[in-house]
Each structure stands twice: as structure tokens, then as C-alpha cells.
Amino acid sequence: xxxxxxxxxxxxxxxxxxxxxxxxxxxxxxxxxxxxxxxxxxxxxxxxxxxxxxxxxxxxxxxxxxxxxxxxxxxxxxxxxxxxxxxxxxxxxxxxxxxxxxxxxxxxxxxxxxxxxxxxxxxxxxxxxxxxxxxxxxxxxxxxxxxxxxxxxxxxxxxxxxxxxxxxxxxxxxxxxxxxxxxxxxxxxxxxxxxxxxxxxxxxxxxxxxxxxxxxxxxxxxxxxxxxxxxxxxxxxxxxxxxxxxxxxxxxxxxxxxxxxxxxxxxxxxxxxxxxxxxxxxxxxxxxxxx
Numbered sequence: 001x002x003x004x005x006x007x008x009x010x011x012x013x014x015x016x017x018x019x020x021x022x023x024x025x026x027x028x029x030x031x032x033x034x035x036x037x038x039x040x041x042x043x044x045x046x047x048x049x050x051x052x053x054x055x056x057x058x059x060x061x062x063x064x065x066x067x068x069x070x071x072x073x074x075x076x077x078x079x080x081x082x083x084x085x086x087x088x089x090x091x092x093x094x095x096x097x098x099x100x101x102x103x104x105x106x107x108x109x110x111x112x113x114x115x116x117x118x119x120x121x122x123x124x125x126x127x128x129x130x131x132x133x134x135x136x137x138x139x140x141x142x143x144x145x146x147x148x149x150x151x152x153x154x155x156x157x158x159x160x161x162x163x164x165x166x167x168x169x170x171x172x173x174x175x176x177x178x179x180x181x182x183x184x185x186x187x188x189x190x191x192x193x194x195x196x197x198x199x200x201x202x203x204x205x206x207x208x209x210x211x212x213x214x215x216x217x218x219x220x221x222x223x224x225x226x227x228x229x230x231x232x233x234x235x236x237x238x239x240x241x242x243x244x245x246x247x248x249x250x251x252x253x254x255x256x257x258x259x260x261x262x263x264x265x266x267x268x269x270x271x272x273x274x275x276x277x278x279x280x281x282x283x284x285x286x287x288x289x290x291x
Contacts, residue, residue, distance in 0.1 A: 004044055007055070011084035012077075017064040018057035022048025025118075026091025029056040030082060032100020032124070033202055034168045035273070036062055036192040038185070042279030043097065043286075050287065055089060059101065061201025062192060073204040074215055076222040079108025086116050093118040095290055099275060100124050101205055108226045110233040119290045120235040123282075124243060124272050128227055130252025141247055147171065151206040157199050165190050175245040176271030230257045236289040237262060238282060240270035263289060 004021045019037045021044040029040040040056040047054045058065035060081055061073060068077065082105050086094045096117045098106030103122035110117040125131065134141035150156060160167045168189070172181060181189075193199055215223045235258045239248045248266050255262045265285055270277040 002048065004041065009085070009088045011088040012081045013069050014060055014081065015066045016057045016060075016081075016085060016088075018055050019044060020053065020055045021045060022051070022053050024051040024053050026086065026089055026094040027052040027054045028082065028085060028089070028091065028094050028096050029054065030078075030096075030098040030102025030105050031056065031059060031062075032098075032102045033205065034171055034189070034193065035100065036189060038188055039099075039273065039276050040097075043275060043283060046279070046283040047287075052095070053089075053091070055085075055091075057085060058192075059105070061198065061204070063195035063198050067197055067201055068204075071204075072208070072215075072219065073201065074208050074219065074223055075104045075108055075226055076215065076219050078105035079112055079222070079226070082106060082109035083113050083116055092116040095119045095121070097121045097286070098123070100272070103127075104226070107231060108222070110231045110235075111225060111229055112222060114232040117233045120231065120233045121238070121286050121289065122235065123238045123274060124240065124246060126237065126239075126246075126251040126254050127231070128252050128254045128257055130250040130254065131246065132227070133252065134247070134250050138247075138250075141250065144245055144247065148206055148210060151203045152210065156203055160199050160203070161193070165193055168193060171245075172273070175243065176240070176273045176277055177244055178242055178269060179271060179273060179277045230259055232260055234258075234260045234289075235262045236286065237264045238274060238285060239264075239266050240272055240274040240277065241266050241268050242271045243274075245272040 007018050037056040037058045044054040061067045086092050096106045103125040107127050110120045267274045275282045
């Protein structure tokens with residue numbers, strides 16, 4: 001089996017850097033916050049061994065991938081990135097996997113161009129209105145999501161970076177309380193967020209989502225569709241039973257928005273970063289689903 005390698009491709013006006021392993025049909029893995037492409041290493045190795053070309057890009061703004069050339073970090077733009085990556089990698093129709101912000105990007109991509117996505121697998125962030133409703137009405141989820149409001153503050157960049165990114169280390173402990181990140185992994189994650197502009201870009205994902213300022217032009221039309229319209233792709237949704245970021249059970253009307261079928265599974269002994277915490281269980285669920 002081939003070893004994990006680095007690659008680069010231009011897609012949607014951005015130079016994307018990525019990790020890849022294997023040959024065969026494309027499996028594209030999109031990471032979230034506070035995270036980066038190496039967190040998919042178990043999926044790269046596991047599915048490369050099953051005959052896939054597994055690619056995990058650093059998302060826009062997460063160096064070494066370039067920043068958004070137009071300064072936009074909205075969900076619809078992330079979805080356009082995913083579709084452009086599928087095209088640039090010559091992998092349509094692809095298996096698309098997304099975790100956290102990567103899940104929101106994957107939902108949008110599958111919604112906008114279902115013909116380019118053979119199977120959709122998302123983790124930790126549900127589709128539909130359940131999460132939005134919880135932010136308005138559920139005190140438990142409001143407590144879990146405190147950081148979203150904190151990120152709107154002008155001093156958030158400095159706070160996140162202070163004391164060698166102790167803020168990020170605390171989020172990982174809170175969100176995945178049973179996971180002890182290896183020292184080498186923590187050093188690599190620190191190095192990613194220490195790159196110029198990464199913290200500012202990562203916070204823009206949240207600031208633009210909750211700013212109340214609408215998107216403009218075609219992006220506004222696309223943005224309005226996400227979370228409201230049905231996705232015409234078979235889907236699998238996974239959530240860690242011990243997720244300290246987003247509580248299990250907020251899927252709400254999610255199943256009704258997947259007319260080609262939705263399978264849901266809560267993964268035991270896993271928190272928010274379930275693909276790292278329980279890679280064998282997660283890979284088996286994905287493998288059984290994609291066939």
C-alpha cells in the first residue's frame with residue numbers, strides 16, 4: 001500500500017494543500033475546527049487499503065492552503081471549494097466525508113451538485129434546523145456553544161493564541177473528554193494554528209456565520225438553500241456519544257431532508273473528534289455504508 005503523501009491543487013481560486021494516500025475512486029475528507037487535515041490519518045490509511053484515493057485538504061485559510069481571496073468564509077463558499085476540489089482531482093462522483101465545519105461544507109456540496117457525490121458521510125454537526133433551534137431554546141446547547149459568541153469579540157484572536165494555544169487545548173479536552181491527544185499530534189496542531197493568518201481565518205468561519213450580515217449575489221442564493229432544502233444523496237450521519245461540543249440528538253428533521261436515505265449512528269466512547277477517538281468503529285461504519 002502507498003504511503004501518505006503531500007499534494008497541491010488549485011481549486012475555486014485557492015491553492016489547496018492536502019494529504020493523500022492510495023489509488024482508486026476519490027474519497028474527500030474535510031476537517032473542521034480546531035483541527036486540520038492530519039486528523040483524518042486513520043481514514044487515509046484505512047480506506048487506501050480498501051482501494052480508494054483518500055484526500056484530506058487543509059480547508060481555506062488553514063495554511064499551507066491559501067486564505068480566501070475574497071475574504072469569504074461562509075458555508076456556501078466552503079461547499080464550492082469541495083466541489084471544485086472534486087473536479088480538480090478528477091474524482092466525480094466521490095465519497096465525501098465531512099467533520100464539524102467540514103460537515104457543513106459537505107452538506108452544501110451534496111446539495112448543490114448531487115451528481116458529484118456518490119455517498120455522503122458527515123460527523124458531529126447535523127443538517128437542518130435542529131442546531132439553530134437548540135441555540136435559541138436549549139440551555140444545555142447554549143452552554144456548550146459559548147465559544148461561538150466569544151469569537152465575535154475583537155480580542156478573540158489574541159485569546160486563542162495565548163499561552164501556546166491553551167484555549168484550543170481546552171476545547172479539545174471539553175469536546176472529547178475521553179481522548180488524550182498524543183504530544184506529537186498536539187505539536188502539529190499548534191504548528192498549524194501558529195501559521196500566519198490561520199487563527200484569524202478560522203474565527204471568520206464563525207464571525208461570518210453569526211454576523212447577521214447577509215451574503216451577497218449568487219452566494220446569498222446558495223447560502224439560503226443550505227439546511228432548508230433536501231439533499232438527494234444517500235447519507236450516513238455519525239455523532240459521538242460523549243460529544244461536549246454538540247449534544248447528540250439535535251438532528252431534528254434531518255431524516256426528512258434525505259429522500260435517498262439517511263443512516264444515523266451514535267458512536268460509543270467517543271466525543272466530538274470521533275474519527276480520531278474510535279477510528280476502527282468509525283471506519284467500519286463508513287465501510288459498511290459505502291460498500
